[in-house]
Amino acid sequence: MPQDLDSPQDTPTMDAPVAAATSADPTAPVAPAVDARRRSRSRAAWFALVLGVVVLIFMLVFILQNNVPTQFTFLAWDFTIPLGVAVLFAGIGGALITATVGTIRMVVLGRNVRRLGRARAAGA
Template sequence: MSTTSGDSADPNADVSPGPRRSGVPVPPSGTTPDPDAGSDLHPDLARRKGITRTRTGALWTGLVTGVLILLLLLVFILQNLDSITLELFGWDFALPLGVALLFAAISGAVIIAIAGGIRIVQLRHAATRQRALTTDR
């Protein structure tokens, strides 16, 4: 006894056919599509490999990290407000300890940045010279 008016020869007469897009059959519910099966999707999209990293995401991560580091520096400076006297080339400075250590860290970072910048200029100059030697032949 059939409850539908469909063809009695069809064993799945009670199940309505699912929607189809661009000729690719929709898999039955409860199964996952085979990523290697032929489809109209790009292979990366078929394997569910979309955009993983972007410049905007890296910028956002860098900004959040920078803000957290600045907050830690602020807490460090506020907890080290004891005044100290620094002597440099005959000058005497009275600064809070946290500020003096921050200046020392910034000075070290500037020295490293200058050394790195000089090395980058050297490498660019060498690459330009090498490129000129190989293209003249």
């Protein structure tokens, strides 16, 4: 007779907590199950790299398809460039602003960590 797919099975799942093997005490704390897909910095960097390449491919296609000259006015300047190139410049400008803000934040945090480390070393 086939087993019902909705019925509970006797096999443990990955999400269930695992009891300590050496403990005979039923009230002992249980260790959480180990996640097989742990997050890491290299994995996040690889994902960001792949995502960036995909975005660049889409931008290249957009630039090649939108090669029509477009009139722009910025402050006192009046110029004509292809629409795709204008969007590329806007993307580069946004990336530079984001990188600048992120860099400033990392410098401030690093300075605070070093200052706290020196204070901890002096107090200990």
